[in-house]
Amino acid sequence: MQLLVSPSSIEEARSSLSADIIDVKKPSEGSLGANFPWVIQEIKKIAGKKPVSAAIGDNEYKPGTAALSAYGAAHAGADFIKVGLMFDGTDRARDVIEAVTTAVKREFPEKYVVIAAYSDFQRMGTISPFAISRLVADAGADVAMIDTGIKDGKSTFAFMDEEALTRFVEQNRDLGLQTALAGSLKFEDLDALKRINPEIIGVRGMVCGGDRTATIRIELVEKAMKMLV
Numbered sequence: 377m378q379l380l381v382s383p384s385s386i387e388e389a390r391s392s393l394s395a396d397i398i399d400v401k402k403p404s405e406g407s408l409g410a411n412f413p414w415v416i417q418e419i420k421k422i423a424g425k426k427p428v429s430a431a432i433g434d435n436e437y438k439p440g441t442a443a444l445s446a447y448g449a450a451h452a453g454a455d456f457i458k459v460g461l462m463f464d465g466t467d468r469a470r471d472v473i474e475a476v477t478t479a480v481k482r483e484f485p486e487k488y489v490v491i492a493a494y495s496d497f498q499r500m501g502t503i504s505p506f507a508i509s510r511l512v513a514d515a516g517a518d519v520a521m522i523d524t525g526i527k528d529g530k531s532t533f534a535f536m537d538e539e540a541l542t543r544f545v546e547q548n549r550d551l552g553l554q555t556a557l558a559g560s561l562k563f564e565d566l567d568a569l570k571r572i573n574p575e576i577i578g579v580r581g582m583v584c585g586g587d588r589t590a591t592i593r594i595e596l597v598e599k600a601m602k603m604l605v
């Protein structure tokens with residue numbers, strides 16, 4: 377299980393370097409808020425051999441806009457391009473997933489496309505994570521992800537229990553996909569996450585000391601890494 381940590385600045389990225397994946401985002405613009413291309417470029421430089429991920433926003437149904445954002449993130453140096461689906465409807469989700477995957481993979485077949493749905497989809501009226509796996513696999517994307525859409529401190533475990541999350545991981549594995557789980561995860565959740573066994577867990581608040589609007593602390597990233605071995 378790899379640890380993905382989401383810094384919002386170059387300084388925070390420096391504190392995140394012991395994580396497995398450095399995920400550039402702008403939390404002030406949403407759960408999967410996109411940061412500036414020059415921030416991705418700078419973080420890519422300091423990340424060395426560590427893979428860099430970039431969130432490209434909690435997208436409405438705008439396949440062209442999402443595809444261009446994904447293309448921009450790939451060109452800025454992101455190895456993982458992470459796309460949130462903040463709308464409902466299987467056909468519409470298929471359009472966006474195909475568009476972003478094509479935008480990245482035509483030029484960068486080695487890069488990973490991560491498609492995220494939200495554990496709190498019911499309160500937001502957006503697509504269920506269970507509905508995206510097949511679409512992600514059919515499009516040739518790589519990772520199906522769950523995050524929380526509304527960052528009000530309620531964790532993914534408040535909306536989906538261990539059994540549901542395990543089913544999601546298994547569904548993805550059967551389709552040849554990796555799974556990433558995130559959403560206000562806490563140190564206390566790590567044992568359950570080890571049992572669920574996704575390929576990636578994504579955190580920010582946990583390594584900011586509980587408040588995702590605070591700053592990432594190097595010792596908490598190291599603590600999380602130690603707890604995962």
Ligand SMILES: O=C[C@H](O)COP(=O)(O)O
Pocket residue numbers: 380382399401523524527558559560561578579580581582588
């Ligand atoms: O990709 C993961 C997210 O940044 C998780 O953020 P969070 O742990 O504050 O919910």
